[in-house]
Every structure is written in C-alpha cells, then in structure tokens.
Amino acid sequence: MKCTFYKYQGTGNDFIIIDNRQQLISKNDTKNVARLCDRKFGIGADGLMLLENPEDVEDDFKMVYYNADGNKSSMCGNGGRCLVAFAQKLGLIDDKATFTAIDGKHYATVKNEIVTLQMQDVNNIEVYASHLFLNTGSPHHISMVSDVASVDVFKEGRAIRRGAPYFEEGTNVNFVQQLAPDFFKVRTYERGVEDETLSCGTGVTAVALAMHAIKKTALNTINVNTPGGDLSVSFAKDTDGTYKDVILSGPATFVFKGEIVW
Ligand SMILES: N[C@H](CCC[C@H](N)C(=O)O)C(=O)O
Numbered sequence: 001m002k003c004t005f006y007k008y009q010g011t012g013n014d015f016i017i018i019d020n021r022q023q024l025i026s027k028n029d030t031k032n033v034a035r036l037c038d039r040k041f042g043i044g045a046d047g048l049m050l051l052e053n054p055e056d057v058e059d060d061f062k063m064v065y066y067n068a069d070g071n072k073s074s075m076c077g078n079g080g081r082c083l084v085a086f087a088q089k090l091g092l093i094d095d096k097a098t099f100t101a102i103d104g105k106h107y108a109t110v111k112n113e114i115v116t117l118q119m120q121d122v123n124n125i126e127v128y129a130s131h132l133f134l135n136t137g138s139p140h141h142i143s144m145v146s147d148v149a150s151v152d153v154f155k156e157g158r159a160i161r162r163g164a165p166y167f168e169e170g171t172n173v174n175f176v177q178q179l180a181p182d183f184f185k186v187r188t189y190e191r192g193v194e195d196e197t198l199s200c201g202t203g204v205t206a207v208a209l210a211m212h213a214i215k216k217t218a219l220n221t222i223n224v225n226t227p228g229g230d231l232s233v234s235f236a237k238d239t240d241g242t243y244k245d246v247i248l249s250g251p252a253t254f255v256f257k258g259e260i261v262w
Contacts, residue, residue: 001262005036005043006086007255010078010115012198012228013046014255017086020050020064027064027072034070036260043258046193049079051086056100060093063101067192075103075137077201077248081115084108085252103137116249119205123242125213132210136246139171139191140206144216148177148185153196157189174203176211182219184211186226198228201248208233209243 003024006017016036018025027050036042050064063083067073080101087093088110097108107118119136126133132142141160145151157173160166170191177185186207188200208222212235221234231250235243 003260004257005260006089006257007043007045008082008086008252009228009255010081010199010201010252011226011231011250013076013078013200014044015076015079015082016043016045016048017083018048018050019090020052021061023052025050030066030070030072032070032262033066034068037066037068037070043260046190046197047073047076047079049076049083051083051090054100056105059099059105060097061087061099063099063106065101067190069192069194071192073102073138073192075101075120075202077117077119077137077203077205078199078250078252079201080106081108081117081201081248081250081252084110084115084117085113085254089254101137110252113251113253114249115252116247117201119202119246119248121242121244122209122246123240125210127214132214133171134206134210136202136205136209138202139166140203141166141171141173142207142210143173143175145175145177148175148187151175151187153187153189157196158194161189161191161194172200172203174200174207176207178211178216179225181217182221183223183225184208186224188226196227199226199231201231201250204231205233205246205248209235209246212237212243
C-alpha cells in the first residue's frame with residue numbers, strides 16, 4: 001500500500017500529516033504511527049495527524065491527533081495550526097476553517113503561513129505555591145523560573161510528568177520566565193513525545209492564561225518565545241472568570257512531502 005505524507009512544522013513542533021479522507025490509515029495502528037514518528041527508524045516527528053472527513057456539516061474537516069509514541073492524544077495547538085495550513089494547501093479551505101478535534105470545535109484563519117486558531121474556553125486554573133495547572137485541550141503543569149535557559153527540561157520535566165498527582169496519565173510540563181509585562185519565554189516537556197519539544201501550542205496558551213490569572217500581566221495579548229520561535233496568545237476574561245475567545249497565533253509551514261510504502 002502507498003500513501004502520500006506531508007511534513008509540517010509550527011515553531012519547530014513538527015508533524016507528519018496524512019489526508020485520510022479515503023480511510024487509508026487504520027486508526028488503531030499505534031505501532032505504525034510510532035515507527036513513522038521515530039527520528040531514526042522513520043520519518044521523524046513530534047506527532048502524526050490525520051485529516052478526515054467532517055462528521056458535522058458545519059465543519060471543513062476533522063482532526064485526529066497522535067503523539068510520537070503512537071497513542072491518540074488530547075488537543076495539539078501547533079498541530080491544529082499545521083492542519084489548517086494543510087487544508088488550505090489541499091484547496092479544502094480558503095482563508096478560514098472550522099473543524100472538530102478531540103476537545104471540540106475550533107475556528108481558524110490563515111494568511112501568509114500565519115495561522116490563528118481558536119482554543120477552548122478555560123474556566124479552571126489551579127494555583128499552587130510552586131506551580132499552576134490547567135487544561136487548554138491538553139493538561140499543563142506550569143513552573144515559573146528565573147532563568148529558563150538553565151533548566152534541565154528533560155530531567156525536571158520528566159520527574160514532574162511521571163510524579164504525583166499525574167502518574168501514568170501524565171501532564172505536559174512548562175517552565176516559564178517573564179521577560180516583560182507581555183513577553184514570556186517558555187520551554188516544554190511533552191508527554192507522549194517524552195522529551196522537550198521546540199514548542200507546544202496548548203502549553204504556550206496555558207502559560208499566557210496562567211500568567212494573567214496570577215496577575216503577572218494585565219494585558220490580553222501575550223507574546224511567547226519558545227526554542228522554535230514566537231507565538232502569541234490573545235483572550236478575553238468573562239465576568240465569571242472564564243477565559244474565552246482564546247486565540248493562538250503563529251507560523252505553520254509546509255516542509256516536504258513523500259511517500260510511505262508498506
Ligand atoms: N504539541 C502539542 C501538544 C500535544 C499534546 C500532547 N503532548 C499531550 O498532552 O499528550 C501542542 O502544540 O499543543
């Protein structure tokens with residue numbers, strides 16, 4: 001069997017994308033997904049996405065996302081942005097998209113490789129003495145640090161990801177340093193990749209909302225630098241404290257395409 005794959009990256013968070021509207025790929029083949037994402041034995045990627053036919057008539061397509069370990073996962077912000085860019089390349093959309101992912105409906109716009117993606121509303125941010133925890137479609141633990149460059153993200157992130165109260169289910173772990181009222185630097189250990197990635201969209205979104213919630217910033221548009229580039233997050237806060245109109249924005253770029261033969 002043959003199938004064309006596309007490689008995309010969004011601020012260095014990289015993905016294999018397959019147009020699965022013809023149902024070429026079986027959705028339970030985790031071993032195959034892990035092999036394709038392997039950087040030595042496969043194509044190499046932080047995750048794999050299938051673009052599928054929409055189930056809702058309002059939608060342009062459906063997003064199915066797997067982590068590099070082959071397991072189907074929760075929402076991926078950078079992956080979602082790349083999938084929108086891919087849908088435009090296929091001619092499925094013009095400059096706007098509506099799609100459903102595992103966490104619900106998303107609206108997006110795309111212009112000159114900049115994709116803005118609406119994320120889910122967030123109404124629960126847990127604030128602890130040494131960290132914060134919230135879910136922006138995926139779970140995120142956030143630790144503030146004074147010098148993010150000197151953090152051993154692999155070692156410290158891995159310990160938190162596997163430790164209490166997360167254990168096997170796990171969480172993604174973000175380390176954040178504030179550089180200016182509206183500017184933060186973030187590094188993320190990603191569950192399912194089990195390593196630091198160059199950027200994590202749901203993580204960056206979580207950091208922006210968390211920093212606003214604990215009053216590190218009063219601004220509603222936050223710029224975030226990751227090792228793979230810059231993203232921005234804008235949002236509004238409802239009177240009941242819910243963060244809504246949460247928009248993640250940044251580049252999503254086609255890298256190459258190829259053929260999988262098996
Ligand atoms: N890279 C992703 C996060 C993937 C989520 C995944 N690592 C998990 O929670 O299992 C992003 O841009 O949001």
